[in-house]
Amino acid sequence: MTAALVLDGVRKDFVVRDEGRSARFTAVQDVDLEVPDGQFLAVVGPSGCGKSTLLDLVAGLTTPTAGRILLHGRPVTGPATDRAVVFQQYALLPWRTARKNVELGLESVGVPRRQRGRLADEHLDLVGLTGFADRYPHELSGGMKQRVAIARALAVDPRVLLMDEPFAALDAQTRESLQDELLRIWRATGKTVVFITHGIDEAVYLGQRVAVMSPRPGRISDLIDIDLDPVPGEDVRSDPAFGRLRHRVWSALRQPTRQQPTRQQPTAHAREAAHV
Numbered sequence: 001m002t003a004a005l006v007l008d009g010v011r012k013d014f015v016v017r018d019e020g021r022s023a024r025f026t027a028v029q030d031v032d033l034e035v036p037d038g039q040f041l042a043v044v045g046p047s048g049c050g051k052s053t054l055l056d057l058v059a060g061l062t063t064p065t066a067g068r069i070l071l072h073g074r075p076v077t078g079p080a081t082d083r084a085v086v087f088q089q090y091a092l093l094p095w096r097t098a099r100k101n102v103e104l105g106l107e108s109v110g111v112p113r114r115q116r117g118r119l120a121d122e123h124l125d126l127v128g129l130t131g132f133a134d135r136y137p138h139e140l141s142g143g144m145k146q147r148v149a150i151a152r153a154l155a156v157d158p159r160v161l162l163m164d165e166p167f168a169a170l171d172a173q174t175r176e177s178l179q180d181e182l183l184r185i186w187r188a189t190g191k192t193v194v195f196i197t198h199g200i201d202e203a204v205y206l207g208q209r210v211a212v213m214s215p216r217p218g219r220i221s222d223l224i225d226i227d228l229d230p231v232p233g234e235d236v237r238s239d240p241a242f243g244r245l246r247h248r249v250w251s252a253l254r255q256p257t258r259q260q261p262t263r264q265q266p267t268a269h270a271r272e273a274a275h276v
């Protein structure tokens with residue numbers, strides 16, 4: 001299988017204020033990763049380990065301090081329609097209907113109006129929102145809003161779907177049903193997915209592979225293949241194989257961390273701050 005996404009020695013530093021001085025803070029370091037075309041990769045790690053930073057780098061919303069990111073062999077130099085991002089907070093425009101929200105990305109790439117409407121309706125169907133196209137965001141539940149956000153992301157036909165804790169704000173039951181929906185959509189579309197989550201269960205349930213990140217500075221400390229093939233409606237979470245994989249990820253998350261050397265004792269904001 002060819003790699004959809006390659007991260008090669010990726011590091012991201014931020015400059016922060018630390019006790020009144022400028023300090024360089026390394027959020028992610030030494031990240032090497034290949035995601036095969038069509039793979040569903042879940043990335044799990046503790047709060048603040050750099051998961052969102054990694055996703056922002058792949059999205060092209062920020063640039064690496066070192067290393068390179070390739071998408072289907074081409075360097076990522078900024079945001080583009082070959083990647084679409086779904087965030088935790090749906091980011092829908094409140095004055096636009098569901099259909100018009102889905103049309104948003106299509107407008108930016110110059111798809112003609114009639115085609116936009118058809119594509120928006122097709123993608124609202126795909127996420128199970130047939131009949132809700134004319135609703136405004138405030139008339140939709142949290143789960144429905146996230147479905148609209150997923151439809152909007154898919155409508156531009158990205159090669160890679162980047163998801164940053166998209167179900168974290170939803171109640172447990174809605175989350176489970178959207179997880180099943182996402183698996184169905186992923187199987188139907190064959191997209192490469194990078195899915196960030198705090199949840200070990202969510203990572204094991206959704207991922208074909210789970211990348212485990214270590215705490216600051218974030219590195220990929222483990223890559224675990226998941227050989228489950230969840231069938232929606234079946235209780236795969238009660239399967240002993242699920243429990244074993246869950247335990248592997250849990251154990252990987254508890255590995256002792258390798259700290260970045262510092263020139264100065266950590267202070268309030270940046271434990272790994274090295275003054276510039």
Ligand SMILES: Nc1ncnc2c1ncn2[C@@H]1O[C@H](COP(=O)(O)OP(=O)(O)OP(=O)(O)O)[C@@H](O)[C@H]1O
Pocket residue numbers: 014015016025027045046047048049050051052053054198216
């Ligand atoms: N723009 C920025 N400027 C300075 N520091 C930043 C910036 N963005 C992120 N950081 C820092 O980088 C580290 C990683 O942040 P990031 O949001 O990527 O972590 P995360 O794993 O996604 O966290 P969470 O799971 O809590 O959302 C944090 O310590 C954060 O404070």
